[in-house]
Amino acid sequence: MSFQSYRDDPGNPWFSWQYVRDNSDTIAEALREHATLTAEAVVIAALVAVPLAVLAYWIRPLTGPILALSGILYTIPSLALLAFIAPYVGTTRATSVLIALVLYALLLIVRNTLAGLNQVPAEVRDAAQGMGYGRFGRLLRIDLPLALPGIMTGLRLATVSTVALVTVGALIGKGGLGDLILGGFRNNFYRAEIVTGTVLCVALALVLDLVLATAGRLLTPWARRRAS
Amino acid sequence: MIAEDPIQQAVTWLNDPLNWTNPGGVLDRLGEHLWISAAAVALGCLVAWPLGLWLGHLGRGGGVVVMISNVTLAIPTIALLTILPLTFLGFGQRPVIVALAVFAVPPLLANAYTGVREVDPEARDAARGMGLSGLQVLRRVELPLAVPYLAAGFRTAAVQVVATAALASFVNGGGLGQIISAGFGLGIATGGGQILAGGLLVALLALLVEVALAGVERVVTPRPLRRSHGRAARRAASATGGA
Numbered sequence: 001m002s003f004q005s006y007r008d009d010p011g012n013p014w015f016s017w018q019y020v021r022d023n024s025d026t027i028a029e030a031l032r033e034h035a036t037l038t039a040e041a042v043v044i045a046a047l048v049a050v051p052l053a054v055l056a057y058w059i060r061p062l063t064g065p066i067l068a069l070s071g072i073l074y075t076i077p078s079l080a081l082l083a084f085i086a087p088y089v090g091t092t093r094a095t096s097v098l099i100a101l102v103l104y105a106l107l108l109i110v111r112n113t114l115a116g117l118n119q120v121p122a123e124v125r126d127a128a129q130g131m132g133y134g135r136f137g138r139l140l141r142i143d144l145p146l147a148l149p150g151i152m153t154g155l156r157l158a159t160v161s162t163v164a165l166v167t168v169g170a171l172i173g174k175g176g177l178g179d180l181i182l183g184g185f186r187n188n189f190y191r192a193e194i195v196t197g198t199v200l201c202v203a204l205a206l207v208l209d210l211v212l213a214t215a216g217r218l219l220t221p222w223a224r225r226r227a228s
Numbered sequence: 229m230i231a232e233d234p235i236q237q238a239v240t241w242l243n244d245p246l247n248w249t250n251p252g253g254v255l256d257r258l259g260e261h262l263w264i265s266a267a268a269v270a271l272g273c274l275v276a277w278p279l280g281l282w283l284g285h286l287g288r289g290g291g292v293v294v295m296i297s298n299v300t301l302a303i304p305t306i307a308l309l310t311i312l313p314l315t316f317l318g319f320g321q322r323p324v325i326v327a328l329a330v331f332a333v334p335p336l337l338a339n340a341y342t343g344v345r346e347v348d349p350e351a352r353d354a355a356r357g358m359g360l361s362g363l364q365v366l367r368r369v370e371l372p373l374a375v376p377y378l379a380a381g382f383r384t385a386a387v388q389v390v391a392t393a394a395l396a397s398f399v400n401g402g403g404l405g406q407i408i409s410a411g412f413g414l415g416i417a418t419g420g421g422q423i424l425a426g427g428l429l430v431a432l433l434a435l436l437v438e439v440a441l442a443g444v445e446r447v448v449t450p451r452p453l454r455r456s457h458g459r460a461a462r463r464a465a466s467a468t469g470g471a
Contacts, residue, residue: 012314075438076431077391083408083427087234087420091412160301167304168395171412178306182398185310194314198307205302 016192023193027180031200033094034176037169038162038208041098045105045158050151052106053113054139063114070107078104078168086172097169104165105158112157116150117143149223152216156209163205167197177201237421238428247425252406254429260321260402261433265390267325272332272385277378280340284374285366293341297334305331305392309399324401328392332385339381343374376449383441391434404430 020027056063073081081100089096120143128142144151167178175182177197184193217224241247248254283289308330312323347370355369397405407426411419446454 072435075387075391075434077394077434079394079397079405079408080391080427080430080434083411083423083430086412087416087423091416157301160298164302164304167306170306171398171409178304181304181307181310185399189314191311191314194307194310198304198311201304201307202302209302 012189012191014191014195019190019192020196027196027200030177030180030197031204033174034163034166034178034201034204037094037098037101037166037174037176038159038204041101041105041162041166042155042159044098045102046109046155048102049106049109049154050113053110053117054143056110056114057117057143058135066110067114070110073103074107078165079171082168082171091172092174093172094169094174096172097166097174100168101162101165105162108158108161109151109154112150112154113147114150116147116153119150120146145220148220149216152212152219156212156216159208159212160205163201163208167201177204234420234424238424239421241421241425242428254404254407257402257404257406258429258433260406261390261393261404264321264324264328264396264401264403265386265393267321268328268389268393269332269382269386271325271329272336272389273382275329276333276336276381277340280337281344281366281371281374284341284344285362285370287345290341290345293338297338300331300334303330305395306398309395309401313399321401324393324396324399328389328396331392332389335384335388336378336381339377339384340374343377343381344370346377347373376445376453379441379445379448383438383445386441387434387438390437391430394430404433 052066056066078100081103082096085099086096089099124142124146125138128138133141166176167181169175170178170182173179177200180197181194181201184190184197187193246253250256280293283293305327308327309324312327313319315323317323317326344366351369351373352365355365360368393403394405394408396403397409400406404426407429408423411422411426413419414422416423
């Protein structure tokens with residue numbers, strides 16, 4: 001790392017291509033870690049949250065407890081959650097961050113999936129029943145496809161907030177781009193490093209949001225036809 | 229297990245009175261945490277409420293309100309916490325308060341806007357018919373009817389700020405998060421208990437604020453409006469949650 005060149009520069013610029021060029025490896029690695037953590041967290045959260053939402057949809061009395069529990073998890077500050085997990089899982093392992101991220105993403109996906117499922121019109125459900133669909137057949141062919149807009153909304157919200165949350169992992173050095181942000185602050189308040197991390201972080205969130213929005217549109221062609 | 233159980237350590241840590249009363253102990257940090265949070269929420273209200281009420285009154289800017297909450301959702305808290313001290317705000321608590329206020333704005337703004345928009349158009353027409361001016365309609369009709377929404381937004385924002393204020397410790401900004409960060413600095417063998425104890429304190433504070441403000445929200449909501457409107461307001465705010 002050509003640390004000297006920065007110190008020679010009298011100013012502390014908000015952005016510097018020199019910094020980006022000299023540290024492209026570090027930046028790419030941080031970006032990769034960030035994207036991986038986000039993807040893993042959202043996928044795991046979705047695999048847990050969608051079945052939970054279906055459970056709440058099938059067994060109404062479970063709706064209250066499931067939503068309340070994930071609501072309480074959501075209220076617990078991210079730093080506190082990390083503090084509960086890290087002593088047991090390891091203070092330098094990305095797994096600690098991943099568990100916290102999954103717990104946060106859960107609520108957003110459960111709530112939106114459930115809202116999507118509850119919006120399936122009663123007549124449609126009756127018609128499916130009349131056509132002889134069983135419980136699982138109806139779920140896979142009728143309920144879940146119709147709930148897709150809700151599920152996609154949940155996934156998008158979860159993804160965008162997870163991208164921002166990953167940075168908290170910087171506390172234990174596993175924060176992806178957060179490591180750049182905090183590293184820049186600790187490294188003599190080096191602005192270019194902080195801003196590069198921030199810009200990439202926001203850009204990653206926007207790109208992933210756009211990808212999911214497009215995927216959602218492609219998955220629900222009937223919604224587009226109805227709108228036009 | 230060779231090392232002492234972290235929970236045991238945490239209990240020991242919490243039971244040491246010096247950890248509470250020392251300079252930089254729990255009581256000091258709690259004071260800082262509450263002061264930073266209160267100032268941030270107050271600043272957020274000062275900006276978001278007039279703007280939200282006014283936009284709601286005009287019936288314009290709904291897109292802007294949604295956009296603001298979407299954009300702030302994507303900005304990492306620690307980015308603002310590290311960038312603001314390097315601007316004219318300088319180091320210390322001031323940049324922390326401003327950073328937290330930025331994240332308090334979306335729920336406050338969205339609920340103020342929705343609260344005014346949800347006012348029965350007939351009530352507004354009646355007020356107009358009685359000869360009230362635009363500003364009078366806002367102050368005497370729309371504002372009182374929007375109070376349940378304002379309270380819901382306040383609760384969401386305050387809980388979020390109290391939770392996020394823990395991150396101020398990343399930039400040495402004080403607050404209860406400082407206890408957790410210091411614990412991580414000590415390493416897991418000696419600091420494990422302190423990390424857990426700090427986490428417990430932060431989580432308890434957030435849940436306490438949530439419960440207390442839920443009570444306030446109930447009290448300021450007129451009885452006929454309680455169930456359906458309260459829930460609608462929470463839904464309006466839900467899109468902007470996150471710590």
